[in-house]
Amino acid sequence: MSSRLRVFISSTMNDLGDARRAVAARLRSLNLEPVNAEDMHPDGSSSWDTIRAGIDSSHLFILLSGDSYGWIPATGPGGGEKRSVTHMEALYANSRGLPILPFFKQLRYGSPNNTDDAIARDAFRREVGDWEAGRFRQEFEWIDELERKVGDALLDLFHRSILRDMAQRRVTGIRSSVRTTALTFGKIPIPPGFIGCDPVLFAGAGVSVSAGLPTANVMIELFGGRLSLGVDGERILARHRFADVATALERRLGRAELERTVVEAFNMAQGVVPTAGHLAAVSSFRHIVTTNYDDLFERACLARGVPYTVRSSNGEIRGGGDQVTIFQVDGSVVSPSTLVITEEDAARARLDGAYWNGIAETIGDRPVIVVGHSLRDENARRVLVERGSGPGLYVSIAQDPMDDILRERFDLAECVGTADDFLRSFESANRQAQGSRPSS
Numbered sequence: 001m002s003s004r005l006r007v008f009i010s011s012t013m014n015d016l017g018d019a020r021r022a023v024a025a026r027l028r029s030l031n032l033e034p035v036n037a038e039d040m041h042p043d044g045s046s047s048w049d050t051i052r053a054g055i056d057s058s059h060l061f062i063l064l065s066g067d068s069y070g071w072i073p074a075t076g077p078g079g080g081e082k083r084s085v086t087h088m089e090a091l092y093a094n095s096r097g098l099p100i101l102p103f104f105k106q107l108r109y110g111s112p113n114n115t116d117d118a119i120a121r122d123a124f125r126r127e128v129g130d131w132e133a134g135r136f137r138q139e140f141e142w143i144d145e146l147e148r149k150v151g152d153a154l155l156d157l158f159h160r161s162i163l164r165d166m167a168q169r170r171v172t173g174i175r176s177s178v179r180t181t182a183l184t185f186g187k188i189p190i191p192p193g194f195i196g197c198d199p200v201l202f203a204g205a206g207v208s209v210s211a212g213l214p215t216a217n218v219m220i221e222l223f224g225g226r227l228s229l230g231v232d233g234e235r236i237l238a239r240h241r242f243a244d245v246a247t248a249l250e251r252r253l254g255r256a257e258l259e260r261t262v263v264e265a266f267n268m269a270q271g272v273v274p275t276a277g278h279l280a281a282v283s284s285f286r287h288i289v290t291t292n293y294d295d296l297f298e299r300a301c302l303a304r305g306v307p308y309t310v311r312s313s314n315g316e317i318r319g320g321g322d323q324v325t326i327f328q329v330d331g332s333v334v335s336p337s338t339l340v341i342t343e344e345d346a347a348r349a350r351l352d353g354a355y356w357n358g359i360a361e362t363i364g365d366r367p368v369i370v371v372g373h374s375l376r377d378e379n380a381r382r383v384l385v386e387r388g389s390g391p392g393l394y395v396s397i398a399q400d401p402m403d404d405i406l407r408e409r410f411d412l413a414e415c416v417g418t419a420d421d422f423l424r425s426f427e428s429a430n431r432q433a434q435g436s437r438p439s440s
């Protein structure tokens with residue numbers, strides 16, 4: 001199971017199928033995992049268990065109510081209670097203490113309100129309005145409006161910590177402190193010149209995205225929400241880079257508020273834990289350079305019992321271990337004063353000659369493996385400029401002509417696969433190589 005925050009989408013299928021798909025797409029754009037239950041069988045016998053399990057494993061419940069009350073099962077679970085499946089889902093979610101966000105479609109003028117279906121629908125809506133979830137209720141007319149309101153509601157709730165506080169009640173039963181590692185994964189062939197050669201791992205956001213942490217696009221949306229850009233916000237944000245939007249927020253609300261926004265975004269409700277890739281990395285690499293704000297490599301070291309040291313560009317050092325060194329180029333949410341968020345921050349970080357000399361000395365002629373990184377910003381590219389004569393490898397999830405340009409520019413070989421699959425494959429190959437060496 002993914003460690004991303006899971007959101008169960010409940011609605012009638014006949015009239016809101018397109019709305020469900022739009023909401024699911026919006027959730028994925030926020031790096032949240034939509035949970036869509038399949039239609040129940042006519043007798044409701046096997047599907048209700050699936051639906052209930054889906055709700056139990058979710059952190060949040062989105063309820064969409066349209067023109068119809070929905071299908072009422074005559075037999076099986078809920079049979080004879082005269083409640084629709086959607087109503088049953090909402091009742092179960094409410095009984096489990098799941099945070100509920102209701103979105104009611106505006107009824108057409110003159111639509112019938114005296115049929116059995118309409119009476120049941122309106123009673124259901126009134127019932128939901130009386131729950132704690134009623135304070136989050138919103139209405140929509142068009143699908144694009146629904147998609148926008150769902151995104152705005154989630155971003156706003158995260159910022160105000162309401163969703164985090166509500167969902168935190170459910171974290172204990174859903175997530176453990178360290179993610180369980182699946183036994184199987186997609187094995188990726190590791191090119192020669194990297195196994196057993198003490199390579200340096202250069203890790204980007206792609207390593208942490210599968211843990212459920214916010215992407216750069218989500219962060220830009222959070223910044224935009226704080227800036228209150230209005231109806232033109234989406235168009236304005238699309239024209240500007242992450243660092244520029246961050247600078248605008250800093251100028252309007254101050255540095256402390258900018259740092260708080262970043263820290264809150266990473267303080268996710270689901271209790272993010274290191275992925276299998278993080279755990280494999282700290283067991284395979286002695287030197288890790290990362291531009292990620294999170295502390296998942298650090299926590300992976302703690303989980304694996306690996307002594308480590310974290311170094312930030314402002315001179316801050318954490319850990320004090322000697323087995324793994326983590327250069328956190330853009331700082332960490334653990335220590336907000338180290339965060340490199342704006343272009344001005346990045347320029348100051350580049351002036352820290354001792355820090356960059358330390359990275360250059362660490363890399364030396366060692367091989368460098370780039371995983372989950374787009375190499376867009378200047379500080380990230382500087383890491384590769386510091387390379388010596390060692391080979392380089394660029395791992396990406398798919399073949400991309402833009403990646404070809406980057407690989408040619410920095411003389412990197414190509415490897416296709418997910419971050420988790422590659423890092424676990426590397427760990428496996430590394431262990432095999434160590435096991436095959438003759439004892440001294």
